[in-house]
Amino acid sequence: MLCCMFxxxxxxxxxxxxxxxxxxxxxxxxxxxxxxELKSFTHTMLKRLKEKQLDALTQSxxxxxxxxxxxxxxxxxxxxxxxxxxxxxxxxxxxxRWPDVTSLxxxxxxxxxxxxxxxxxxxxxxxxxSLLLQPDISMLPSGWEELEKAKYTDDxxxxxxxxxxxxxxxxxxxxxxxxxxxSSQFASGADTGQSTLNGxxxxxxxxxLRQRMGRLLTVFDSFINIYEYLPRGxxxxxxxxxxxxxxxxxxxxxxxxxxxxxxxxxxxxxxLYNRSQFAIFVHSPTLECPNRxxxxxxxxxxxYSLKIYDYNRRHFLDNIHDPKYLDGPYDxxxxxxxxxxxxxxxxxxxxxxxxxxxxxxxxxxxR
Numbered sequence: 037m038l039c040c041m042f043x044x045x046x047x048x049x050x051x052x053x054x055x056x057x058x059x060x061x062x063x064x065x066x067x068x069x070x071x072x073e074l075k076s077f078t079h080t081m082l083k084r085l086k087e088k089q090l091d092a093l094t095q096s097x098x099x100x101x102x103x104x105x106x107x108x109x110x111x112x113x114x115x116x117x118x119x120x121x122x123x124x125x126x127x128x129x130x131x132x133r134w135p136d137v138t139s140l141x142x143x144x145x146x147x148x149x150x151x152x153x154x155x156x157x158x159x160x161x162x163x164x165x166s167l168l169l170q171p172d173i174s175m176l177p178s179g180w181e182e183l184e185k186a187k188y189t190d191d192x193x194x195x196x197x198x199x200x201x202x203x204x205x206x207x208x209x210x211x212x213x214x215x216x217x218x219s220s221q222f223a224s225g226a227d228t229g230q231s232t233l234n235g236x237x238x239x240x241x242x243x244x245l246r247q248r249m250g251r252l253l254t255v256f257d258s259f260i261n262i263y264e265y266l267p268r269g270x271x272x273x274x275x276x277x278x279x280x281x282x283x284x285x286x287x288x289x290x291x292x293x294x295x296x297x298x299x300x301x302x303x304x305x306x307x308l309y310n311r312s313q314f315a316i317f318v319h320s321p322t323l324e325c326p327n328r329x330x331x332x333x334x335x336x337x338x339x340y341s342l343k344i345y346d347y348n349r350r351h352f353l354d355n356i357h358d359p360k361y362l363d364g365p366y367d368x369x370x371x372x373x374x375x376x377x378x379x380x381x382x383x384x385x386x387x388x389x390x391x392x393x394x395x396x397x398x399x400x401x402x403r
Contacts, residue, residue, distance in 0.1 A: 045087075046083065046087065046090060049082070049090045049091070049094050050079060050082045050083065050090075052094055052098070053078075053082060053093065053094055053097060053131075053132075054075070054078065054079070056097050056098065056132060057078075057131045057132060058131070058132060058133060058134070058135050074127070074130075074131070077115065077127065078127070078131060081110065081124060081127075085108065085110075088106075089106075089108045089109070092105045092106045092107075092108055092161065093105075093108045093160075093161060096108075096161050096162070096163045096164075097132045097162070097163070099267060100163070100295075101163035101295065101311055102266055102267045102268070102269075102295055103267055103268050104148065104268055104269055105161060105163070106161075107149060107150060107151045107159040107161055107164060108128075108159060108160050108161040109151060109154070109157040109158070109159060109160070110124040110125070110128075110157065110158060110160045111124070111156060111157055111158075112155075112156060112157065112158045115127065122138075123140070123158070124158065124160050125140065125143070125158050125159070125160045125165070126138065126139070126140065128160040128161075128162050129143065129162045129165060131162070132162045133162045133163070133165075133339065134167060134339065137167070141168075142167060142168060143165045143166070143167065143168060144165065144166050144167070144168045144307075144309075144341045145159075145164065145165060146163075146164050146165060146166055146298060146300075146309055146341075147258065147259040147298065147300045147302070148164060148259075148298075149161070149164035149165070166309050166310075166339055166340060166341040167339050167340045167341070168340070168341055169334075169336055169337075169340040169341060169342040171323055171334050171342065235256070235400070236254040236255055236256045236400055237255060237256075237301045237399065237400050238254075238255045238299075238301070238306070238397055238398060238399050238400055239252050239253065239254050239255065239397075239398045239400065240252065240253040240255060240260075240262070240272060240299075240395060240396070240397060240398075241253075241395070241396040241398070242262075242272070242274055242277055242393075242394075242395055242396075243388075243389070243393070243394050243395070243396060244278065244282070244286050244392060244393055244394075245283075245286065245389060245390065245391070245392060246389045249274075249277040249278045250276075250277035250278075253272055255299070258300065258301050258302070259298055259299060259300035259301065260272060260298070260299050260300075261296065261297075261298055262274070262296045262297050262298075262299060262395065263293065263294070263295050263296030263297075263311075264290055264291075264293035264294055264296060265293075265294055265295070266295055266296070274290070274293060274296070274393075283392070285392045286392040286393060288392075289375055289376050289377060289391075289392035289393045290375075290392075290393055292312065292313070292314045292375065292376040293312055293375045293376070293393060294311075294312045294313055294314075295311040295312055296311060296312055296375075297309060297310055297311060297312070297316060297373065297395075298311060299397065304346065304347045304348055305343045305345060305346050305347065306343070306344055306345035306371070306397075306399070307341055307342070307343055307344065308336065308341065308342050308344045308373065309340070309341040310336045310337065310338050310339065310340055310341075311338075311339075312338060312375070312376075313338050314338065314375070314376045315335050315336060315337050315338070315376065315378075316335075316336045316373055316374065316375055316376070317333050317334065317335055317336070317373070317374040317377070317378040317379065317391075318333065318334045318336060318342060318344050318371065318372070318373050318374075319331065319332065319333050319334070319371065319372045319380070319388070320334075320344045320345050320371045320372075321345075321350065321353060321366075321367075321368045321369075321370075321371075322344075322345050322346040322349040322350050322353065323344070324353075326353055330381055331379075331380040331381060332380075333378055333379060333380040333382070333383075335378065344371050344373075344397075345371055345397075345399060347401070350368060350369075350401075353368065354368065367398075369398065369399040369400075369401055370396060370397065370398050370399065371396075371397040371399070372388050372394060372395070372396055372397070373394060373395040373397065374388060374391040374393070374394040374395075375391075375392075375393045375394065375395075376392075376393070377391045377392055377393075378391075379391050
C-alpha cells in the first residue's frame with residue numbers, strides 16, 4: 037500500500053509538471069515528433085529524480101520562481117533528442133521557461149543557485165537561470181580591456197567617503213550603525229547562504245515620479261531581491277514604503293512590478309535580473325557611449341539578466357569623458373532602473389523623474 041501511494045504521488049508530480057510546460061507558439065501543429073521525444077525524455081528524467089528534488093522542481097515551476105527552492109541536480113551529459121543533442125539543463129529550460137533556447141551560452145546562473153562548480157552535476161531548476169542579454173557596446177574602442185587591466189586595482193576595501201544621491205539633493209547614505217533602523221522597515225533579515233562583502237557595496241533609493249519613498253537602504257549582502265510582491269523571500273519590499281499610490285499611473289505600474297528584480301554584485305560587475313512579467317529599463321554609465329549627448333537606455337525583458345555596471349570599464353571611461361559633452365550633473369557611480377516604463381530619446385518620457393516607479397542604485401566606490 038505504501039509503495040503504491042509513493043508511486044501515485046510521484047506520478048501526480050510528473051503529470052502536473054507536464055501540464056505546466058510552455059508551448060512554442062511558432063511551432064506548427066504538424067511538428068509533433070520532437071514533442072513526443074521530449075515528452076518521453078521528460079517523463080524518464082522526472083521519474084529518476086529523488087522525491088525531494090521532484091517536490092522542489094514542482095514548487096519552483098508552479099510558483100514561476102516566486103518561491104525560494106533548492107537546486108535540482110542532474111548529471112552533466114549530452115542527450116539525443118530526435119536528430120539533435122542537448123543537455124538536461126537546456127531541456128528543462130525549454131520545457132518550463134524558454135522553448136527556443138538551444139545553448140548554454142544563452143544562459144546565466146542566478147545568485148540563488150548554490151551548486152556552481154560541481155564537476156559532475158548541473159542544477160536544472162529552470163528558475164535558477166536567466167537568459168543573458170548582450171547589449172551593443174561596440175562603440176567602445178578596442179583593446180581597452182588589456183590597457184585597463186594592467187592599471188586596475190580593486191579599491192573597494194578602502195574606507196569610502198560618504199555616498200550621496202543626486203536625486204535626493206545630496207542626501208547622505210546611512211552608515212552601518214543605521215542599518216538596524218532600516219531593517220525594521222524592510223524585510224532583509226534572512227540568511228541567503230551567500231558570502232557578504234567587506235562593507236556595503238551600494239545604497240538603494242526607491243522613487244515614484246519625483247518623490248523618494250522611504251529611507252535609503254544600504255546593501256551589505258552580495259545580492260538582494262527588490263519586489264512589490266513575492267510569496268516567500270526577503271529583500272526590499274516596495275509595498276511597505278507606500279501603502280497607496282497617489283496617481284493612477286503609479287498604481288498601475290506598481291501592480292506590474294510583481295517579483296521585481298535581483299540585484300547582484302559578482303566579481304568585477306553588478307548584474308540585474310528581471311523576474312517580473314514586464315520589461316524594465318536601465319541606464320548605466322558603463323553602458324553608455326562615451327562623449328555622446330544621446331541617452332542610452334537598455335530594455336531588459338522578463339527572464340533576462342544584464343551586466344548593468346562594469347568596474348573595469350568605469351576606470352576606462354573616466355579617462356575619456358570630455359566635460360563639454362555633459363549637459364548637467366554626471367554621476368559615474370549611479371545606475372537607474374525604471375519598472376515597466378522607459379525614458380529617454382526613444383520614449384515619451386524624457387527624464388527618469390517622469391517614470392512612475394524607479395530605482396536608484398548608488399555604488400559605493402570612489403565616493
